[in-house]
Amino acid sequence: MRQPRSYNGGMLPHDLFSGAPAPFGTGNGAGATGVSSQAVQPLLQNLNPEQLAAVTLPAGHALILAGAGSGKTRVLTTRIAWLLQNGLATPGGILAVTFTNKAAKEMLTRLSAMLPINVRGMWIGTFHGLCNRLLRAHHKLAGLPQAFQILDTQDQLSAIKRLCKQFNVDEERFPPKQLAYFIAGCKEEGMRPRDVPAHDADTRKKVELYQLYEEQCQREGVVDFGELMLRSFELLRDNDPVRAHYQRRFAHILVDEFQDTNKLQYAWLKQMAGDVVDGCLHTQGSVLAVGDDDQSIYAFRGARVGNMQDFVREFDVQHQIKLEQNYRSYSNILDSANALISHNSRRLGKNLRTTQGPGEPVRIYEANSDLAEAQWMVDEIKQLVRDGEMPRKEIAVLYRSNAQSRVIESALFNASVPYRVYGGLRFFERAEIKHALAYLRLLENPHDDTSFLRVVNFPPRGIGARTLEVLQDAARSSGCSLHDAVSAVPGKAGTNLGAFVALVQVLREQTQGQNLRGIIGQVLESSGLLEHYRHEKEGADRLENLDELINAAESFVTQEGFGRDAVALPLDEHGNALTQSPASQGLDPDAPMLNAPGNVDADTGETLSPLAAFLTHAALEAGDNQAQAGQDAVQLMTVHASKGLEFDCVFIGGMEEGLFPHENSMSDRDGLEEERRLMYVAITRARKRLYLSHSQTRMLHGQTRYNVKSRFFDELPEEALKWITPRQAGFGSFAPDSGAARAYQSGARGQFGFKTEVFASPPVPPVKAAPGHGLRVGLAVFHTKFGEGKVLAIEGADADARAQVHFPRHGTKWLALSVAKLTIVE
């Protein structure tokens, strides 16, 4: 049954929540007349009208278009708190989904700060975390062992490689990476092998491998990330009582970062929300989706912004609220963001505004080289810190691709400026940690062949590829796991393989009854891992990490409580867990599945071992990348990684055609628009000060490249900018107000967006004058290696001069004229 919906400016349509008690007295004060809610509702203090409207929306589906820095997380958490506080929802009736563990934790932390409730038992988590919870609770229906393990991307790839070897797949024609991508893509689309349209031989082969991969995973009792989603979607879809139960239970579904959902996640949400009857969606609860189409930067991994439009249509969304008031940045920064993003088509339409003044202009710097760019950043950062403008941790350097961080890192390092790099390998992804986890997984599940192969010969114990090949053949022909294949073949007892299996067996027995810390300590020692790294010369870090693994396990046990869900438990001021009686959680004692927290079988109440729970935690939460948190350090990260963060001061480096926008995404309009959204995200990270920089030359893949400044500069409002590049001799840089700068900025662009025919004569005669090269655009030239070609463009001057030349046989290349041997063809 659908509730009637109305919208009266967001002002408390209490009649829609029939008979719900309002413990904090919402019912007696605030009304449609807009009575100040501050006095009545401390929760709602300092919310602007749009935020207030969103927080207090009546039942029914809603889409909140929340611009960057508009208080999105605040609205989400306050909404939940408001629902609970007014008795419009019970903790058990709320489902809140995010994409990252960080966002989920943030929500839980804020929520427990607002309300004195136990957030355990609330379904707040990542898509994958909640799917895990569902599958553990209903593992029999889902066809999985309760202690199924989760493959991360690395594990998945090695599982696929193993499969390819086994079935003699030509890895040239079907690269395992691509297969992994294909399989993940299929799952994101909700397709099992039989659902994939295969019109050509290649696709048929891939589908066949997909099928084999599925069988392998099933046999080994492991699931990949995509499988978590797909399997739980199917669980809901195919089991009416289960689906009905959750639909009845979750009166309020809230989705964060909705623009990042893929097709499957949206379908999953629909299953949770209601059933489609006669092509029409019938829902019981309310779905509140919060998102920003302008911040959709994950199309490359299956995110579908179109889900926002589909949601409005299919859920017949009645309430759409735009949060456009920005509390983060000064208007020069905001105007820049707005101007840039206005160049995108097909937007839902949204313009950020602020009551803050213009603030400082956006500073733009042109460097001669990536090295100089990095050095300039460091100088600027040092000055900011020296002047006491802001602490280092409030300064972020953002870049488009990870490769760019190296130069900046070394510049910071040489200047002894503390910095922290985000990204790269995370804790649970480090090799030594994965090795340790593989041993632990074998204790839980000896049939996990991926883990078996990972450590069967690590540390080296004389088991080579040949031996394993034979073993794998034996396992395949008898359809069993590698572990069982060892035991099945008689006469293996005395071999290295037999010894390995025995080792795992002994470990399993030895660790019986031990606590998690003891188990891991024992495994690290008896496996020989510690011994191995003690002898390795670079092993000290690894030993430290392994030690850290024990600590992580320790804090997992004390913080999370084993056998429970991997959701942070709120503690009172004495460090005790806050608890709440089942009755007040609104759980129906007659329905067993209601009471199932994470990692517990909904029917039997059976729960995972502490070890298995920890392994799940390790897979779902890869951990932080860097240990030295909390230090006052400059923050380095990709633009993608910066989403959701904010800093007083932001540097965006490498603003060059081919880098940002990245050349691989410039072929189609969608790609370019995503790059623009990425830039939009980057700009809106800054609160007070924003620097953009580009460099004329850059080392990339060991080669010097000549780059033109990014087209995105042309899409920023001139009046908000300040070009701060100093006048320099001999490098074709310009003072901001020179005529040359104008010409430079508005130079005609050729078919690749490179500027052509813009000839920069240096403001000051060069000290070391290189001989004039005499080249002109359009001239035919001869190169000793590439043969005859045609000059397309010329840039720089003197020693720094270079030309873009098209060679019929070798394509288009940029050549440094001081190096390349070019002769003009008469």
Place this chain on the structure above:
DNA sequence: GCGCGCCACTTTTTT
């Protein structure tokens, strides 16, 4: 079975 050296690769990333 192990280790060295060569070759190919290189957008963004969470779970």
Place this chain on the structure above:
DNA sequence: AGTGGCGCGC
């Protein structure tokens, strides 16, 4: 440039 994977030689 730097890394990871693979193949060859010991």
